[in-house]
Structures are given as C-alpha cells and as structure tokens.
Amino acid sequence: MPTEFSVFLTADKLLAKGERPSLRNVRAALDKGGSPREVCKHLRAWRKKRGYSARHEPTDLPKDMKEASQILAMDLWKRAKREATQKFVREREEATALRREEAQDREHLLGMIETLQAENAVLKAKGVAADQDGERLQTRLAKVENQLERLRAEEFWDRVMQEIHDIIPDGSAMTPAEILPEIKTWTVRGAALHKEPLTPGVLKKKMDVRIKHGKYFEAQPQGRYGRRTA
Template identity: 65%
Template sequence: MLPAPKGAPMPSESLVFHVADALLARGERPSLRKMRESLPNGGSPREVCKHLRAWRKKRGYDPKLEPTDMSKAMKAAGQALAMDLWKQAKREATQAFSREREAAAAMATDDKHDREHLLGLIETLQAENAALVARAGAAETETSRVLARLQKVEYQLDRFRAEEFWDRVMQEIAEVLVERGPLTPTEILPELRAVTLRGATLHKEPLTPGTLKKKMDVRVSFGRYFEPRDEGRYARRAG
C-alpha cells in the first residue's frame, strides 16, 4: 500500500473497527500492514495504530486459540479413563502452548514490522527536513549575494546621478560667469536657479560655497569650464 495521497481523509475509528472485524472474520490477523492495505486510502500509520489499539482493547483481542476445557470431562470420566484424560489434557495443553507461542511470535513480527515502518517514515521525514534546511541555507546565501550586488548597483547609480547633477550645476555656473564675469563661489550661489537649489537636497553634499569651490577646482584641474582669477574668483574658460 502506497502512502495516502496528500489531502486524503484520515480513516475514522468506526472505519478501522469495521475493517479489523472483517479481517478477523476472514481468519486474517488485523496488523497495521493488513489494515492499511484494506483501508480505502491507506491512512496515516499513526492514526491507524491509534484506532487499532482501541479496537484491540474494546474487542479484547487475543490471537491465541482457547484450549479445550477439559475440567468437566475429567470430572465425569471414571477412574479407568483418568490416565488417558490426563495424557490427552497434557497433549492439548502442549498444543495450546505451541499455538500461543506461535501467535505471540506472529504478533511480535507484526509489531516489529509496524515499528520498522514507522522508523522508516521518521528517517524519510528527517531526510526531507535536512534537504529543506540545506535549500533554505542556499537560498539565504543567494539572497545575501543578490542584496550585495543590488547595494553595489544602487551605490553606483547614486554616484552617477550625483556626477550628472553636479555637471549640470557646473554648466549653469559657466553660463552665469559668461553674463556676470568672474565671481567667487559665495557670489555665484545666489545666482543659481531655485530648481537647482532644490535638486541639491537629493544628494549627500550640500550646495554651499565650499562645495561649489571644491567642484569647480576639480573642473579647473581637468581644464574644463573654469579658470581661476584673483581674490578667489572664477571666470568662464575660453573655448
């Protein structure tokens, strides 16, 4: 019997009782394996075991066959038959003991089979759990790697946006210098457009005279946009 399909209903106690009674009526021992083979959906071993124990207790189930009650026959028999009856009782007692021992061995075999089956299920669940833990660890590692790459891309994007913003500011300053002539960073700042001042709030460096001087000096070092003049002023670079 294959394990019950996912979502299959668990067998009720009454169904387990009915199947166990039917097996017993056919002369078959109602072991866990037999029960799961006979149940429509197999059922969880745990649930079937629970109901089967209740059935055994309620039915007073005992696999051994009852020995023939010889006490009445022995009382009714005469002294001449006493020895024969004793021998017969002994033989039957031996047979009964043999049957009882066989039944106990069979029950032990069933119990061992049930126990091995449950141990197999536990090992399977443990293996599945270990696989899930391994997959979770791999997923966590992959998530960390993706997050690190994403942070790197976001950092590069922020730098690109900042460089693009400051280049637009430098172009705007160059246009101001063309109209006004050489100015200091302090004189330049009030001349910038309001939208430029608002845009600076999106970047980490504040739009101050000191920041303007640093950015303009970088352009001067590369021969772009500006050239320095006396008293800390900057002029628009020719060409």
C-alpha cells in the same frame, strides 16, 4: 482475583468427579482461592451456562446414572478445556500476527524517518548554499547601488555646473557666494538629497574640480570664477 475461565474449569472438574460445585468447594479448589464475591459471580454465570441447579441435584442416584452423569460432566469439562485451548491458540496467533504487523510498521516508520533525515540534511545544505549565495548577491547589489549612486551624483553635479556656467555673464566673473543666490530652488533641493547641501564652500570645491579637468570654468583673481572659453 479469579477469572471466569478458572472458575468454570474448577466447577466442571468438581462436577466431573461427582463433587458438588458449591461456592466453598470451588474456592477451595482454586489455586489462589479468591474473594467469595468474585467466585460467586462467576459461579452463577457457570450455573446459568451449564443449566445447573443445586436444588435439583440428586443426592442418591443409581450407579449407572451416577456414572453417566460423571461421564457427561467429564465430557463437558474436556469440551470446555478444548475450547479454552483453541481460544488460547487463536489469541496467540492473533498476538503473533499483531506483533509481526507492528514490527513491519516500525520498520516502515524507521525507513521514513531515515529518508526524512536525509532529505532534511539535503535541504539544510541547500539552505546554507542559498544563504551564501544571498550574501554574495547582497554584496554585489550594494556595489552596484553605490556605483549607480555615484553616477547619479556625477550627472547631478554636471547639471549644476552647467547651470552655474550659464549664470556667470560672458566676459565677467563671480564668487561662489554671489553665484549661490542665482541657483534654482530645485537644484538646491537636489543637492540636499545627494547629502551635499549647497554652500559657497561646496560650490568652490566642485568648481575647482572642473577647472582641474579643464571644464566649464577658469579661475579669476580674488576667488572669482569666469566662463571657460572654448
């Protein structure tokens, strides 16, 4: 498809040689011809810009006028060629500057990407370290919570043993089954919260541990327990 620029140059050349820049002549002079519609459109633009009218074109001019016309046409063609060359140089310089700016932008972006990748690697390493620290803290916290739970349980059962010690009459003895109904309701609930519901068997186990350590109780015949005397 012919461009406006190529049609303008071809018409100027024909006019400079004293030939009529008609549609047929222009199409014939173009390197690749072109559709009549496109060539005609650009040729109309050329005629308007050059102020050329085929109707007023003289067919028989004196030699000096014809030579002057050819010189004028040649000057127009040279000026058009010069303008086209200047335009081409400007466009090439602009394209070169644009490519230079794009290269600088690309280099800048690559630098940013490398920086972000390095920062991401650092953050990833910190994240791994933080996860490891978190796991260690969770383990330590679990140990502390277990120790605290054991201390609470020991304190609770010491209070239960003290309560049972007060239930057993001085100088008498009772079995765990006889002691259980005398224990306070909230003590029973507390034992359930510590995952050891009060039963005669649980009471016996807890009281035997205290006897082993010489605290609160003394074993009596027939599975009975009496207060330990100081």
